[in-house]
Amino acid sequence: MMPGALLACVLSSVILVVAGTPLALRRIPPNRLFGLRTQATLGDADLWYRANGELGRGLMVVGSVTAALALGLFLNGAAEHNLLLAWIVALSLGLAFLVLRSTRTIRRWRTVRGEDTGKAVAEVSSTAQDPRLVTMKRLEVLLDGISLLAWGGSVASLSARWSSIPGRVPVHFDASGNPDRWGDKGALLALVVVPLVIGLLIFLGRRLVSHGRYPEEVPPERLPLVHGSVRVVLAAVTTTVSVLFATLLIGAIQVAEGSRKTLPGWLLPAFLAILLLVVFVGLGRIRARLGAHKRP
Template sequence: MTNASKHPKLKFEKTKSEFVWDIIGLSCYIGSIILLIVVWNSLPDQIPAHYNALGEVDRWGVKWELLILPVIGVFIILLMQVFERYPETHNYSERLNLANAKQFYLNSRKMVNQLKNISLIIFASIIFESISIALGWGNPLGGWFLPAALLSVFLPIIIGIVKQRKIQ
């Protein structure tokens, strides 16, 4: 059953953890957009546009560049919602069968949900960081941000793979 077209189609409700992740991710994302709207007229013409691995600004750009992350966020929301909705299209091992399909699908769907919302939180953090530096509020994220962002993205993947291996 490795061919996605042969995977059974199952419908089941979102879990509480998926709802919680959606609330946290969307709240951070929408909150960053609201903050951006509120401070837009106060932003200088030049804002931080790129950061190096230590969290230091290594390129400045026009404030309109801040709109790139919310636009990418919308794309991520839409694309990942499709992936969440159709877990039967994900790639699974040969062990997938009708008896364990729901476990595989739920595990995969939760991983996609977490990655979607972690991406939104990361984008919101970068928007907040850029606004903070541009308005002189400080540099709250600094050098720990990149390792934390990478860990937050790879940890759900690793956990998902481990959980998938335990499915009978």
């Protein structure tokens, strides 16, 4: 029987290949993705198809390589926790490379078309003059550090304790924190992969913030403050999600091992409240930045 860790790794890799196929074949129209309008972000159909094709091929390669890595380690007799750790590291590096490459492609395309020059000059001059941008950048780096620590701690904890985790683990909890559904321990892998994918997608969004379309009446010198506010909000969302999934992972392991019976009933409501607070406060600040030029 295929071990749970191997099955989870291979299935996750196959999902990447399946997700990348329509992108590589350029089947996704430039104005829709998961029901959301994307024309305002990239704005150029040629760029949309070019970026999608590159991203899709990359996803297919990463999925194929990580699946082959997991199978190779399994056939060579690697322990499950070593297999899991190697797969997660390979997946993280592959997806991070794809995100950086995609943003570089978009930036290069816009630079060639002369759309980034003015924005770059405005960003540099404003950064040198406005200490608020320096503060936001430091806050963004701090939030990224917390996110990486939470995710890295999850990977380290799962890898170190994999052999001692029982074969059946809680995969769902009710509103009171009681486990109401159990499954194979390979399901714990989702608590590491999901925040990784969410974090990388949000990171890609942060890199594209300066390419967004804003009201024409907003002065160019205020745009760097708007961009910085958006990036801080997105970084805070990533941190909240990373800490939540890390907490859920540790709690699920403890329940599976019998060291605790339930999760705290306040856990999910508290994280949901924090996430909503981050989003609404952040949107308020962004709106204030956009509307500041209208004040007398």
